[in-house]
Amino acid sequence: MNERKQGRRSAEDAEKTKQDILQKAAELFCDLGYEQVSLRNISEKAGVSHSLIRHHFGSKENIWHCISDGLHHFIARYVVVVNQHMPETYPSNIRLFEFSVRMLAYMLTFKQPVQLLADAVRQDDALVDYFISQGDGIEDFVEGLVKAHNSDFPDAQIRMWDLKWQIIMYAHAAASLTPFLKETWIDETDSLDECLLRHFRLFEEMLAAKLKIAQPYRVSPKRVQDLVYEVPAPDPAAQ
Known part of the structure; x- marks a missing residue:
């Protein structure tokens, strides 16, 4: 039971992190334009690692x-x-x-x-x-x-x-x-x-x-x- 709860919580945390990244990326795209935004810009604004963004999304286009x-x-x-x-x-x-x-x-x-x-x-x-x-x-x-x-x-x-x-x-x-x-x-x-x-x-x-x-x-x-x-x-x- 505890393992299932922990797994559910981990999945919810991962989804929240993804949504936070998308929100910050959307703000950057609107403020700066798609071409001026890099994955590193997004990672800095979202407060997560560059590798985590690549893990969740793979590329800027996918974001x-x-x-x-x-x-x-x-x-x-x-x-x-x-x-x-x-x-x-x-x-x-x-x-x-x-x-x-x-x-x-x-x-x-x-x-x-x-x-x-x-x-x-x-x-x-x-x-x-x-x-x-x-x-x-x-x-x-x-x-x-x-x-x-x-x-x-x-x-x-x-x-x-x-x-x-x-x-x-x-x-x-x-x-x-x-x-x-x-x-x-x-x-x-x-x-x-x-x-x-x-x-x-x-x-x-x-x-x-x-x-x-x-x-x-x-x-x-x-x-x-x-x-x-x-x-x-x-x-x-x-x-």
Whole structure:
């Protein structure tokens, strides 16, 4: 019994160490860019040996892949949570609107996915291809929302890739051009949260007009973060 407990504890400790390494590596990739980060940089920031990192991951590329996988798994769970919060009685245009604004709110609050993707575009096509290839399940869900909308509103067709691009564009602009974001509303506020909210409202207003969303279904948060749902931790027993 003690040996089993010890083995379980050792496995949990090893997994925690791996997750700590991935977290520190993700921070470095976002701050410095993939090409500027070495395994030694990661080992120093994570406070573990270079050999331990090689033991767990083998290479920097594998670390990046693991981070990408983890982000996609979390986003997939977030999509499920967003869907669970949408009443089935919602018309298809409101469901598409609700999903889109909640996804942008998440991406404005948690910048790592778009930061990693933007850096990958500058660095290595193989990284971009890997990142994009992991999103098939999410893309299928969005495509279902768009198809339902287009079927119900044939005179107001929406292209999935147009909507996807707009969400990425708004998320990337806020993450990469923060000084310009603050400069835009500098005469009215010095709060980055308030600037982020105004940036979000530009998207919300545009999409609400395009999807013909009635006022009761519009969103008017005091902070962008208020629109982000909490995602429950995965159940280990279900894995």
